[in-house]
Structure formats: C-alpha cells, structure tokens
Amino acid sequence: MLKIGILEGDDIGLEVVPETVKVMKAAAAATGLAIEWQPLPIGRKGHESHGHTMPAVTVEALAHVDGWLQGPIGHNAYPRNDPTWINPPLRKKFELFASVKPVKSYPNLPSLHKDVDIVFLREVTEGMQSGSVVFAGTGEFRPNDEVSIGMRVVTRKGANRVARAAFEIARTRPRKKVTAVHKEPVFRLVCGMFAEECRKVAKEFPDCTLEEVLVDGMAMKLVMRPQQFDVVVTTNQFGDILTDEGAGLVGGLGLAPGLCIGERQAMAQATHGSAPDIAGQNIANPYSMIMSGKMLLEWLGRRRGEQRAVDAAQRIETAVERVIAEAKHLTRDLGGAAGTTEMGAAIVAAI
C-alpha cells in the first residue's frame, strides 16, 4: 500500500492535478496497486482554510506519506511581505535533494530534435543557489556598494547521493550511461569534489558507464546532438540552466514533467507554473503533471520493491504515448482542440 498526498496548488493546478489523480487511479486499478490518497491544503486554498499557504497540518501529514503530487503555486500574485503568503518550501523542508527532469521527444509533436530521451538530475540543496546553501541568511552579501559576493557549496554527501540517484535511474534504462557535467579544470575544489564522488559511485555500478563533460561544452552538445545523452547529473546552478535548455529541445513547458526525490520520499511537480492566464478554462495541458505522477509511481515502486507501482507507471507511459500518437485528444498547445478533462479522460481510456 502506498500513501500519496494530493496538493493541488493554485490556478491550473486545480485542473491538472485532479486529472493526474484520475489517471494514477486507473493505472493502479489495472495493476492491482493499493494507494491511500490524502488530499491536503496548500497555496491559496490553504490560506482560505488555515490562514497560511503552507498549513502546519499539511507539513505534519506529509511526514507520513510516501510521496505527493504538488500542483504549481501562483506565488507571484501573493501579497508581499506577509509571512502567511509564502511559496511553500517543501523541497527544503523534506530534504528532497535532487530534481529529476526527463526530456523526451515524440515523433508527431513539433520539437527542435527527434529521438531525444534524456533524464536530467540536478542537485538542489547546495551549489550556487543562495537560499539553499545556508542555514540562515541568503549566501550572498554586499560588503560595500562596489562589491557583491555569492557562495557555492558542494559537499561529499550532497554530490554522492545525487550521483547515486543518477546511476540507480541509469541502471533501469537501456543505454545505462551517466554523463556528469562539471567544470573541474577551473573549479578544482567544488567541481572537483562533485566529479570525485561521481567517479566513486560509478565503481559501484559496473553495469553502467560514466562520462564527464564540461558544462560549456555540454551546452553546445545538447543543442547540436542531444541524442547522445542518456542520464545527465550535475550541480544546482548548471542543472538549473541545462534542464531548461533540455525542455526547450523538445517543445517547452507543456512537455516538462519533474520529480523531486529525497532519501525516503518524492514529490511529483511539473516544471510549469500556475498559468493564471489560462486557469479555469479547461485548456491547460495535463501532460507534465500526469507524467510527473507516473515518475512518482515508478520511483516509489523501485524504492519499495513494489512491482505493481512500476507496472502502473509503465501503463501510464504507454497510454500517454498512444494518446499523443493518435493526436485526437490533445490540448491546443500540442496542436489539438481538446480540453484538459478530455485529454485526461483519453489517457484513462487508453489505460
């Protein structure tokens, strides 16, 4: 039995998350997987019911689930300077240390390249991103008005666990190849430590291969021949940039799912935001959220040795591929005319 939280988020989150739950329920029913679902307040609705966008009741409940669906948060429209209106820092709170982002092209959908199938892992608890590198403060400071200083942190533990997660994913894929992206010849200590840990972990996965590519060359190789990459692992800021580049290779936000993983739990979260411009119109593309839910099932299934969850994930992937190939029930951003609920229902029917 898996326990999965449902956090709808704001705006189109209220539309794409329910479709994702329907699809996951259908896949679970088809494979005999038992899931206990737990809807939890977050975002604007959390504020309406509990006076906070990250209610304490939600944080407490999340400690006891295996994973959760996190819809997008429309935090840009929240009142400023009010501590009850925050973008819920769930990634940090639950130490979800890696952001996993697959980038996949489909033959009949427009994209810059065909035959792309990459999974990016970006370390997200350290590196250069100011908020994540320090316990208090921001990791940036300005000693006088002429000088600004930012810190970059790499730890053996942080590098080792993201490298390990990359090899664990690579092992489940046909090519079994990990590309570690860094710039060790220049950043001898920080990138050096990241590279050392990747090499160390690689020795534990003799069935996989490790290659190392410098980040500037990687930016170019991704644009020119992305087909050569399988699993790509890198530090926070490099990953921030490369994952967006990756999404751009295959059609952008509509086709950009994601999973934030920790030691014990994972959070399914699409790359796109809450899209207030199209919210409430039943036109949002549910693909990214649905495929994020599929990733959650697959990851939990492998972690917990629950084959039915892995099978349920496979069913979702096959159903999505079929609906895309048939091209009869696609939302308008994918060139179709279907609504969010029609596309969701078509995927359920294909399952």
Ligand code: NAD
């Ligand atoms: P956005 O991703 O919400 O939207 C950018 C554009 O892409 C819009 O034109 C939108 O209509 C379109 N789009 C996004 N998702 C789509 C989908 N599923 N189907 C069809 N079209 C889609 O980015 P934004 O407009 O910069 O941000 C909107 C809000 O979301 C802001 O409050 C921002 O702070 C927030 N945001 C939240 C997250 C998150 O919670 N993970 C991520 C990014 C932005």
